[in-house]
Amino acid sequence: MPDLSVELFGVKFKNPVWVASGTFGYGVEALELYDLSKLGAVVTKGISLKPRQGNAPERIAETPCGMLNSIGLQNPGVEEFLKKIYPQIKEIDTHFIANVFGEEEEEYLEVCLALEDAEKIVAYELNVSCPNVKKGGMLFGHDPEVLRRLIERIKARVKKPVLVKLSPNTGDIKTFARVCIDAGADGLVLINTLLGMKIDIKSQRPELSTLMGGLSGPAILPIAVRMVWEVFSQFGSSIPIIGVGGIYDTDSALQHILAGASCIQVGTANFFDPYAPLKIIDGIAQYMEERSLDAFTSLIGKAHQMVVRV
Numbered sequence: 339m340p341d342l343s344v345e346l347f348g349v350k351f352k353n354p355v356w357v358a359s360g361t362f363g364y365g366v367e368a369l370e371l372y373d374l375s376k377l378g379a380v381v382t383k384g385i386s387l388k389p390r391q392g393n394a395p396e397r398i399a400e401t402p403c404g405m406l407n408s409i410g411l412q413n414p415g416v417e418e419f420l421k422k423i424y425p426q427i428k429e430i431d432t433h434f435i436a437n438v439f440g441e442e443e444e445e446y447l448e449v450c451l452a453l454e455d456a457e458k459i460v461a462y463e464l465n466v467s468c469p470n471v472k473k474g475g476m477l478f479g480h481d482p483e484v485l486r487r488l489i490e491r492i493k494a495r496v497k498k499p500v501l502v503k504l505s506p507n508t509g510d511i512k513t514f515a516r517v518c519i520d521a522g523a524d525g526l527v528l529i530n531t532l533l534g535m536k537i538d539i540k541s542q543r544p545e546l547s548t549l550m551g552g553l554s555g556p557a558i559l560p561i562a563v564r565m566v567w568e569v570f571s572q573f574g575s576s577i578p579i580i581g582v583g584g585i586y587d588t589d590s591a592l593q594h595i596l597a598g599a600s601c602i603q604v605g606t607a608n609f610f611d612p613y614a615p616l617k618i619i620d621g622i623a624q625y626m627e628e629r630s631l632d633a634f635t636s637l638i639g640k641a642h643q644m645v646v647r648v
């Protein structure tokens with residue numbers, strides 16, 4: 339088996355295949371399916387300070403090659419997570435990354451601080467696609483100054499690495515990547531869902547109770563690959579990129595990696611093929627063997643070297 343390990347922000351991952359936030363629960367839900375220690379990492383469902391019920395149904399809709407969701411970040415809150423869920427994941431031999439969100443800067447910080455002593459959590463992944471109530475509902479990740487302040491504030495107080503998961507629903511993703519780098523983020527996670535909509539032609543009404551929701555799944559793969567490519571083109575290896583969006587098999591995972599992702603996350607595919615992450619780990623190993631590659635890291639951003647610029 340070739341060496342699939344990769345070290346990012348001081349943490350060694352046994353392989354580059356993680357599962358994405360909100361598509362794998364907290365990991366415990368999948369314990370009956372397979373041995374989670376095979377995964378590079380598990381990113382938890384979003385965790386907030388207080389419990390949240392999420393949005394009313396309908397909050398999921400099928401789309402061509404994907405799905406729309408408007409779950410509304412339902413979760414039991416950080417206290418309950420630490421009391422009831424954390425003890426169940428403590429013994430699992432892989433890394434966990436906590437996906438964190440809040441409606442105010444302070445909330446993000448409090449959730450991170452509450453998790454500081456939880457050894458199994460190796461990093462925080464900030465979901466900045468949340469409305470900032472103090473800023474009149476504007477999303478954290480849609481205002482460069484708000485984003486900068488959030489990251490700086492958290493970085494100044496926490497010990498663990500801070501990854502920022504960017505929204506694709508902004509103008510130029512490179513502007514926001516720059517802000518994250520300048521503010522001291524340890525990694526970029528590209529991308530969250532794209533804003534979309536579905537209308538039921540029988541009732542002639544929007545299908546989701548929130549009217550719009552986040553589009554994910556294979557339909558968004560080319561957009562996610564393009565964004566990973568753009569950010570890697572601009573910033574090279576000055577900050578690790580975690581690629582997410584549309585990954586469902588070895589080919590789609592490798593596209594992200596060759597575009598510049600150091601690790602990848604499998605999201606919506608977990609719903610239609612729960613074993614996809616394991617197949618991708620084996621598929622990457624096979625791809626490396628076929629090319630006599632010893633180190634996985636040689637594949638990261640490789641496609642950039644293959645482009646002849648005139």
Ligand SMILES: Cc1cc2nc3c(=O)[nH]c(=O)nc-3n(C[C@H](O)[C@H](O)[C@H](O)COP(=O)(O)O)c2cc1C
Binds near residue numbers: 411603
């Ligand atoms: C049902 C569902 C729930 C999600 N919940 C979260 C979440 O809590 N936090 C977050 O940052 N992203 C969340 N996401 C976004 C995914 O982690 C991922 O970024 C996105 O779905 C794109 O990847 P994919 O095409 O592989 O699904 C969710 C996605 C889905 C489909």
